[in-house]
Amino acid sequence: MNVLDRFQSILPDLCLITDDPFRVKMIAAHSLDNVEIFTETRGQVGLTGTFNKVPIIVLSAGIGKTSTMAYLTELCLKNQIKRVVYFGDCITNSPSLPIGSIMLINKAYENGKCYDASEKMLQYTKAILRETNIKVHNCVTTTDDLYLIDKKYRISQDSKVLDFTTAPIYKLNETANGLEVLSVLTVCENMSTNETIGEAARQSGNHSAIQLALQTISFRANVLL
Numbered sequence: 001m002n003v004l005d006r007f008q009s010i011l012p013d014l015c016l017i018t019d020d021p022f023r024v025k026m027i028a029a030h031s032l033d034n035v036e037i038f039t040e041t042r043g044q045v046g047l048t049g050t051f052n053k054v055p056i057i058v059l060s061a062g063i064g065k066t067s068t069m070a071y072l073t074e075l076c077l078k079n080q081i082k083r084v085v086y087f088g089d090c091i092t093n094s095p096s097l098p099i100g101s102i103m104l105i106n107k108a109y110e111n112g113k114c115y116d117a118s119e120k121m122l123q124y125t126k127a128i129l130r131e132t133n134i135k136v137h138n139c140v141t142t143t144d145d146l147y148l149i150d151k152k153y154r155i156s157q158d159s160k161v162l163d164f165t166t167a168p169i170y171k172l173n174e175t176a177n178g179l180e181v182l183s184v185l186t187v188c189e190n191m192s193t194n195e196t197i198g199e200a201a202r203q204s205g206n207h208s209a210i211q212l213a214l215q216t217i218s219f220r221a222n223v224l225l
Helices: 021-031 065-078 119-130 151-157 166-175 199-204 207-218
Strands: 014-018 033-039 046-051 054-060 083-092 102-110 113-116 137-142 180-190
Touching (some): 021 054, 046 207, 054 207, 065 166, 083 166, 102 119, 102 166, 113 166, 119 180, 119 207, 180 207
Parallel strands (some): 014 054, 014 083, 102 137
16 A cells, blocks of 8 residues: 555545444455555544546544544545445344344434435445345434434334434535435444444454445446546
């Protein structure tokens, strides 16, 4: 890997964002070509590479919405980012969702408000899934801790999983003109069955979920030119 001068480099306009810098390096090692690091700020890693010859950014932004949005907002302000896919983990209370399940998030609740994924991105994933053997669950996520303890809340909000990052990213779908956003999550803990994914497996990530995220972010990228 080469280290780029982040202030002089021209970054791609497609960004895969996740929480763990080790996960970024794993994605780069196993799925990308022509990898170059452009930042290693505050323990996080940002790099560029190509997936199926399409230039993309892969960026770790820490855990939680505050850290993620700080990195993502700065990235979008300084670069002409057109497409963002978030790849992360989630918790579920549903016994029908074993650990390792891939969740394609249609919409996300936060403080009683609902934010949608980009319709174009959902259409891209449908096209990809028709050509692959990747199995996903289409669902809704929430940031509210009541999901874990209040069954009525869970049913009323139609939420199956809890995560703290998708909703603020989906807000960008409404506020950032022309930005396409999507969240692909992996169930890392099931509160109903008391199952959890080990730390090493969590860091490396679900290979099928990573491939879905990469294929989605690069899908028909030429139409964005």
